[in-house]
Amino acid sequence: MTDGVMWLLEKLALGEDSTIEFKERITNRDSLAEEISAFANGHGGTLVLGVSDSGQIIGVNDIVGVERTTIEICNDSIEPEVQVFTEKLRLEDKSILKVDIPRSLYTHKATNGYFIRQGSSKREMSPDQLGRLMQSRSQARIISFDEQFVPNTDKAILQKDLYERFIGETETEEQTVDLLRKRRLLIDDNSIWRISVAALLMCTDRSDDYLYNSFISGVCYTGLHKDANYQLDAKDFKGPLDQQILGACKFVEKYNAVSAKKNIGRREQAQYSMKAVFEALVNAVVHRDYAKHGSKIRLFMFSDRLELYSPGALANTLTVDTLLYNQITRNELLARLLSELQIDNDVTGDEVGRRYFLERRGEGVGIILRESERFSGKTPSYVMYNEELCLIIYAAGSLQKI
Numbered sequence: 001m002t003d004g005v006m007w008l009l010e011k012l013a014l015g016e017d018s019t020i021e022f023k024e025r026i027t028n029r030d031s032l033a034e035e036i037s038a039f040a041n042g043h044g045g046t047l048v049l050g051v052s053d054s055g056q057i058i059g060v061n062d063i064v065g066v067e068r069t070t071i072e073i074c075n076d077s078i079e080p081e082v083q084v085f086t087e088k089l090r091l092e093d094k095s096i097l098k099v100d101i102p103r104s105l106y107t108h109k110a111t112n113g114y115f116i117r118q119g120s121s122k123r124e125m126s127p128d129q130l131g132r133l134m135q136s137r138s139q140a141r142i143i144s145f146d147e148q149f150v151p152n153t154d155k156a157i158l159q160k161d162l163y164e165r166f167i168g169e170t171e172t173e174e175q176t177v178d179l180l181r182k183r184r185l186l187i188d189d190n191s192i193w194r195i196s197v198a199a200l201l202m203c204t205d206r207s208d209d210y211l212y213n214s215f216i217s218g219v220c221y222t223g224l225h226k227d228a229n230y231q232l233d234a235k236d237f238k239g240p241l242d243q244q245i246l247g248a249c250k251f252v253e254k255y256n257a258v259s260a261k262k263n264i265g266r267r268e269q270a271q272y273s274m275k276a277v278f279e280a281l282v283n284a285v286v287h288r289d290y291a292k293h294g295s296k297i298r299l300f301m302f303s304d305r306l307e308l309y310s311p312g313a314l315a316n317t318l319t320v321d322t323l324l325y326n327q328i329t330r331n332e333l334l335a336r337l338l339s340e341l342q343i344d345n346d347v348t349g350d351e352v353g354r355r356y357f358l359e360r361r362g363e364g365v366g367i368i369l370r371e372s373e374r375f376s377g378k379t380p381s382y383v384m385y386n387e388e389l390c391l392i393i394y395a396a397g398s399l400q401k402i
Contacts, residue, residue, distance in 0.1 A: 018118070022055060034111075041115065044102045048096060085100040144332055218235050220232045252272065257271050284391075368391070380394065
């Protein structure tokens, strides 16, 4: 008995869950399309035909015909089509069809809408959930979230001193609108000019009024855990994204403990490389999923580490293991705007190594890893928690202990 058959027998005994679905027969093509697309839109799974909901093997009479119908449904009733892997099995002297459905790179629509697997059943996706999934899978035919217009807005919301950083000074209102439109800061909504998400984030100081949680939250603790009894400071950084980055940087610098050792000459050591912290904050605001309105970028400082959480699953085929080697930008318009802004503020006592907020050479993750390891001797960690990417930078030890 193969490992695959053993696995299936165990699943039949345990019942349906988020990874497996049982069907006695194909009674409704649309319903089966929804089940298959739900797995493809989620983390993948297995459909077994010829088995009752309770896990009892019923068998199918025409397994070749059932396999053909299943493939037809994948090709004709789901858009774009889903590639599946079928396997004919014989259990308890009865024929069943095992259909493996891999996690897809695309977002799939069945006849009656978009579905996703949740627990042991399928659910139709909400508009917010669908938007996040489409963005995370980076379909070329989907407009990126940062270029979408913000409802109930108009040009009057934009602040002149902020948008002129990207279009320069203009002589007429018509010229201004034309340039803002070309830069995708204004978007046409049925002949009404709305501001884009990127414009809201870069050219106003009121983004949170329209895009909830579009700011950075920082908390500093004196201990090792999130404990209000040991909270030293907490602050929210709002306004244009570049000002959020600078504010959060100064927050870290304020509590970036410096130890010193004096032998022949005085030697000082900060806990964190501000160059690494700056790169981490820029990456967080550029790559976060702004469609996830229930979460914000969160910065936590502890006595032994810094944690930075950015909402959103990694885009496309990117994984935590390939962050150093691949560059995929979730918010291309935001990246372009930040790459045009010079850093003219006294950001930190250390040199951040940047003339512009974003250099767009794909070096950010490498700088974070190398600079942090140079300070602490430990390589930072990237960890995915559900749909949040967490960066952990470890603090350098005190020189007094050397």
